[in-house]
Amino acid sequence: MTGAQKPRVAVHKFSSCDGCQLAFLNLGENLLTLAGRVELVHFAEAGPLDPESEVDIAFVEGSVSTSEDLERIQHIRAHSRLLIAIGACATSGGIQALRNGVFDAGWVTQIYSHPEAIASLERSTPIASHVKVDFELWGCPVSGPQIVAVVNALLLGVAPRDNVDKVCTECKRQGHPCVMVTRGIACMGPVTRAGCGALCPGLGRDCYGCYGPAENANTDALAAQFKSLGLTPRAVVHRFQSINSQAPAFLAAADTIRRRGDD
Amino acid sequence: MNDAPHALDAGPPHAATVVARTQESPTIFTLRLRLDDPAAQAAYRFAPGQFNMLYLYGVGEVPISIMSDPEERDGIGHTIRAIGRVTQGLAALQPGDQIGLRGPFGNGWPLQEMGGCDVVLVTGGLGCAPVVSVIHYVLRRRERFGKLVIIQGVKHAEDLIWREQYDRWAKLPNTQVLVAASEGGALWPWHVGRVTDLFSLARFNPERAVAMMCGPEGMMRAAADSLLAHRLPESNLYLSMERNMQCAVGRCGHCQFGSAFICRNGPVFNWGKVKTLLGHRGF
Amino acid sequence: MLVGQLMQQGYQCFGPGVENGAIVLHELATPDAIPRGLQAVQSPGRYQLTQDPEQRYFAWANGPQAIKPLAFAPTESLWRVARDASGTLQFSAVLPAAPKRALIGVRACDLAALALQDAHFLRAGARDAHYAQRRDALLLVAVQCAAPAATCFCASTGDGPTPTAGYDIALAELADGFVVEAGSARGQHVVDALRLSPALAQHIDDARKQGESAAAAQTRRLPGRNLRDALMSQLEHPRWDAVAARCLACGNCTAVCPTCFCHAEVDQPALSGESSAHVREWDSCFGESHGHLHGFNVRPDIRSRYRQWLTHKLAGWHDQFGRSGCTGCGRCIAWCPVGIDLTEEVAALTAREATP
Numbered sequence: 071m072t073g074a075q076k077p078r079v080a081v082h083k084f085s086s087c088d089g090c091q092l093a094f095l096n097l098g099e100n101l102l103t104l105a106g107r108v109e110l111v112h113f114a115e116a117g118p119l120d121p122e123s124e125v126d127i128a129f130v131e132g133s134v135s136t137s138e139d140l141e142r143i144q145h146i147r148a149h150s151r152l153l154i155a156i157g158a159c160a161t162s163g164g165i166q167a168l169r170n171g172v173f174d175a176g177w178v179t180q181i182y183s184h185p186e187a188i189a190s191l192e193r194s195t196p197i198a199s200h201v202k203v204d205f206e207l208w209g210c211p212v213s214g215p216q217i218v219a220v221v222n223a224l225l226l227g228v229a230p231r232d233n234v235d236k237v238c239t240e241c242k243r244q245g246h247p248c249v250m251v252t253r254g255i256a257c258m259g260p261v262t263r264a265g266c267g268a269l270c271p272g273l274g275r276d277c278y279g280c281y282g283p284a285e286n287a288n289t290d291a292l293a294a295q296f297k298s299l300g301l302t303p304r305a306v307v308h309r310f311q312s313i314n315s316q317a318p319a320f321l322a323a324a325d326t327i328r329r330r331g332d333d
Numbered sequence: 334m335n336d337a338p339h340a341l342d343a344g345p346p347h348a349a350t351v352v353a354r355t356q357e358s359p360t361i362f363t364l365r366l367r368l369d370d371p372a373a374q375a376a377y378r379f380a381p382g383q384f385n386m387l388y389l390y391g392v393g394e395v396p397i398s399i400m401s402d403p404e405e406r407d408g409i410g411h412t413i414r415a416i417g418r419v420t421q422g423l424a425a426l427q428p429g430d431q432i433g434l435r436g437p438f439g440n441g442w443p444l445q446e447m448g449g450c451d452v453v454l455v456t457g458g459l460g461c462a463p464v465v466s467v468i469h470y471v472l473r474r475r476e477r478f479g480k481l482v483i484i485q486g487v488k489h490a491e492d493l494i495w496r497e498q499y500d501r502w503a504k505l506p507n508t509q510v511l512v513a514a515s516e517g518g519a520l521w522p523w524h525v526g527r528v529t530d531l532f533s534l535a536r537f538n539p540e541r542a543v544a545m546m547c548g549p550e551g552m553m554r555a556a557a558d559s560l561l562a563h564r565l566p567e568s569n570l571y572l573s574m575e576r577n578m579q580c581a582v583g584r585c586g587h588c589q590f591g592s593a594f595i596c597r598n599g600p601v602f603n604w605g606k607v608k609t610l611l612g613h614r615g616f
Numbered sequence: 617m618l619v620g621q622l623m624q625q626g627y628q629c630f631g632p633g634v635e636n637g638a639i640v641l642h643e644l645a646t647p648d649a650i651p652r653g654l655q656a657v658q659s660p661g662r663y664q665l666t667q668d669p670e671q672r673y674f675a676w677a678n679g680p681q682a683i684k685p686l687a688f689a690p691t692e693s694l695w696r697v698a699r700d701a702s703g704t705l706q707f708s709a710v711l712p713a714a715p716k717r718a719l720i721g722v723r724a725c726d727l728a729a730l731a732l733q734d735a736h737f738l739r740a741g742a743r744d745a746h747y748a749q750r751r752d753a754l755l756l757v758a759v760q761c762a763a764p765a766a767t768c769f770c771a772s773t774g775d776g777p778t779p780t781a782g783y784d785i786a787l788a789e790l791a792d793g794f795v796v797e798a799g800s801a802r803g804q805h806v807v808d809a810l811r812l813s814p815a816l817a818q819h820i821d822d823a824r825k826q827g828e829s830a831a832a833a834q835t836r837r838l839p840g841r842n843l844r845d846a847l848m849s850q851l852e853h854p855r856w857d858a859v860a861a862r863c864l865a866c867g868n869c870t871a872v873c874p875t876c877f878c879h880a881e882v883d884q885p886a887l888s889g890e891s892s893a894h895v896r897e898w899d900s901c902f903g904e905s906h907g908h909l910h911g912f913n914v915r916p917d918i919r920s921r922y923r924q925w926l927t928h929k930l931a932g933w934h935d936q937f938g939r940s941g942c943t944g945c946g947r948c949i950a951w952c953p954v955g956i957d958l959t960e961e962v963a964a965l966t967a968r969e970a971t972p
């Protein structure tokens with residue numbers, strides 16, 4: 071894709087906090103380079119507004135959470151050659167998916183002063199539940215280097231590299247001593263996808279699982295270890311039921327713990 | 334072979350230009366490459382069975398067997414199936430485009446030691462690439478070898494590339510071509526079934542034959558069992574192995590198969606060297 | 617005094633210090649920056665700092681990393697390629713800057729492991745330029761282990777606790793000072809400049825005894841013989857399933873292991889489209905890419921990945937390098953988040969009763 075024609079790019083927002091779009095804005099110098107290599111057709115956070123026209127690449131942030139979302143995502147799919155879901159909301163339903171399975175109009179009334187203004191669907195769902203997604207970029211929020219890598223791959227006309235390794239891989243390359251071992255805290259790194267550069271362990275903290283489940287995530291073994299570190303079954307469930315609660319591996323892990331807790 | 338000028342070519346790659354591109358089937362294509370440095374191109378030597386690392390700008394490197402004739406001096410041939418990141422990117426290359434090339438790597442087939450023998454080639458899938466250069470090699474030096482038996486298995490009839498070539502080879506004297514597809518199709522002239530079905534049809538003298546195999550490991554295991562049952566000596570049975578490769582110079586550890594580094598100790602092995610582990614899933 | 621002399625001779629000095637709850641080798645700012653009394657209690661999946669009551673300098677056994685990252689970098693560019701507007705490629709090598717570095721406090725197990733990494737990366741006729749550049753710039757000051765951790769088992773692998781080879785200078789810390797010995801011309805040069813008084817026979821004998829009692833204090837062990845046949849005859853042992861149920865396939869063991877050499881190569885193109893760096897980074901046989909072939913993985917499950925690690929380390933290494941790939945440092949035990957202990961796994965896998 072060198073030369074003449076610049077690929078047309080749109081960045082769309084669904085139910086989300088805008089954090090992943092910020093990852094674009096935070097690219098700094100790279101953002102200018104990016105603007106030189108692609109034609110940004112629609113990116114509400116940054117200026118251009120044209121959600122309607124045909125694009126080569128559509129980045130979609132956020133989950134499908136309202137009935138309006140349902141229609142809009144179909145429209146976007148129909149007008150985009152490639153659709154890339156970015157961030158935990160778009161790939162697993164995000165933090166707002168915690169309401170899935172426990173949604174009840176009762177608490178909406180309790181929380182909001184104008185419950186009639188809340189037009190949420192019962193479930194918050196990832197983009198891939200509704201339309202074909204060409205590539206999923208996990209993370210909450212996604213990181214600048216991830217975005218650059220995806221854009222680069224698309225500009226080169228190849229599929230992006232899917233990093234399914236664990237956070238531990240990055241943690242060790244950075245030389246951080248393992249916080250589970252030194253401090254006995256419940257780190258989600260061994261079941262979580264790499265991509266953040268092991269941000270939390272680098273700060274002496276446990277990984278929260280922002281990047282979703284890694285390949286071959288042995289959630290049962292990690293849950294057992296959390297338990298022997300002193301976490302209650304409930305606390306272990308909370309570790310898995312957070313930002314990526316609806317990612318199948320984390321959902322199954324929580325179900326297993328709950329089931330075991332019952333019998 | 335290990336003293337070849339490119340014996341250790343850890344990188345950076347050498348610039349090479351695509352001089353021709355042929356689409357062999359919907360997903361398989363052949364690139365003819367020439368090293369940009371004329372002296373390097375002229376000095377480039379390889380043995381059939383060796384491979385190069387081909388580098389696509391900004392994407393990465395992949396190991397690809399060399400399928401051209403080792404006597405050709407003005408180009409290096411690679412037949413590639415477009416399946417993943419790098420190979421699909423390579424598929425988009427056009428004559429004039431530049432890539433990187435390192436190699437050749439590994440050990441080729443022990444062709445020097447095969448004089449006077451019948452040559453049996455067993456391939457499955459795209460496993461034919463490392464073996465096609467053997468076919469060229471034998472045909473050019475026909476008098477040095479006995480019978481040539483080419484046994485090729487493919488999944489779908491349309492996966493058989495170089496169909497005309499197979500037809501042409503089949504007409505040569507002292508040469509037998511046996512092809513099987515597990516799923517045939519209209520106008521499929523060859524056998525429908527498994528490669529191993531064909532051994533009873535193959536005409537060669539097992540005591541004076543050398544067999545070379547390439548393709549899926551299950552197929553090679555079954556073929557080896559058949560050939561050994563036909564009394565081919567184990568020492569005359571060779572195969573080419575495949576594992577993930579990152580460096581090709583025996584460093585990255587990805588190609589390890591038991592204690593062998595396939596990039597360095599292979600990819601061609603004698604059957605005796607690998608037969609035990611080949612039976613175990615997970616190595 | 618030693619550190620001061622090394623600094624004077626232009627070495628960047630690395631010595632022990634605490635980072636994130638562990639003892640690491642980091643750059644020393646001043647000659648007196650080596651802390652006293654550091655110690656750590658290690659057990660499977662646990663590493664906790666404590667104080668040495670005797671306030672010695674080197675009463676700790678080892679930390680999460682040894683020499684490996686300083687010779688075989690966790691990530692580094694191997695070469696780069698520039699691309700102009702017409703698509704013409706220009707390849708060039710990228711070599712690391714390698715300042716002279718002195719590492720103070722390396723252990724016998726780490727020296728043995730470094731010798732194995734040397735055998736891999738500096739193979740005759742196939743020297744890895746990046747590794748060589750860093751490795752050649754290292755001056756190694758080894759220390760005898762007086763207080764092995766509970767995870768240490770170098771005595772059984774024959775690699776410690778007293779350094780016997782591979783160092784430039786070796787130290788033994790005694791109650792009333794150090795026994796210093798040069799192991800190379802470079803080391804001798806440094807030692808000469810220190811103008812030390814010759815060690816008394818008594819001191820040398822004390823150091824020997826200290827080493828012997830440190831060896832005797834070790835509780836874990838690996839059988840000293842070649843385990844290749846014992847392990848390779850147990851490839852379908854049910855123990856592999858049992859360990860796979862516990863193992864996270866996180867690769868921590870391979871990352872902290874001082875002999876593991878696996879790495880992946882990835883491209884990092886600049887967004888401008890004008891250049892790309894070809895980078896290598898530590899990788900592990902516990903990861904997906906290690907066994908990745910297009911369309912399938914030769915080691916899809918944790919069972920086969922754990923088996924790859926253990927059989928490579930303790931079987932394949934013998935054929936590749938003429939000895940086992942384990943020098944008994946115990947890191948893979950302490951730093952395994954779930955505390956899997958390879959000595960225990962080996963014992964279970966090779967127990968006679970288990971033979972079918």
Ligand SMILES: Cc1cc2nc3c(=O)[nH]c(=O)nc-3n(C[C@H](O)[C@H](O)[C@H](O)COP(=O)(O)OP(=O)(O)OC[C@H]3O[C@@H](n4cnc5c(N)ncnc54)[C@H](O)[C@@H]3O)c2cc1C
Pocket residue numbers: 384393394395396397398399411412413414415416417418419420421459462463574575576577578579600908909910911
């Ligand atoms: C010695 C040898 C000779 C080969 N010869 C040929 C040939 O002549 N023609 C041909 O089409 N293919 C050949 N292959 C297979 C070819 O290397 C893979 O199809 C190719 O690496 C896939 O890369 P990808 O990026 O397109 O796929 P992805 O699935 O995107 O792979 C990602 C990376 O994994 C590695 N990888 C994936 N599959 C393989 C594999 N099968 N072998 C080694 N590394 C792999 C590569 O580093 C690749 O870049 C050969 C492999 C080996 C080991």
Ligand code: SF4
Pocket residue numbers: 237238239241242246247248249250251257258259260268271276277866868953
């Ligand atoms: S701190 Fe967390 S991410 Fe890092 S190695 Fe330990 S478990 Fe893995």
Ligand code: SF4
Pocket residue numbers: 729869872873874875929941942943944945946947948949958
């Ligand atoms: S296998 Fe474990 S104990 Fe042995 S050298 Fe590696 S990390 Fe140390």
Ligand code: SF4
Pocket residue numbers: 586589870875876877878899900901902924925926928929
């Ligand atoms: S294969 Fe595994 S055990 Fe062997 S060197 Fe590589 S990472 Fe270490």
Ligand code: SF4
Pocket residue numbers: 677678723724725726761763764765768769770771775776777778943944945946
């Ligand atoms: S394994 Fe031996 S040499 Fe290594 S730290 Fe422990 S006691 Fe010291």
Ligand code: SF4
Pocket residue numbers: 862863864865866867868869870902951952953954955956
């Ligand atoms: S043995 Fe331990 S450190 Fe190694 S991969 Fe398994 S869980 Fe991780």
Ligand code: FES
Pocket residue numbers: 577578579580581582583584585586587588589594595596597
């Ligand atoms: S491909 Fe790297 S060691 Fe063989």
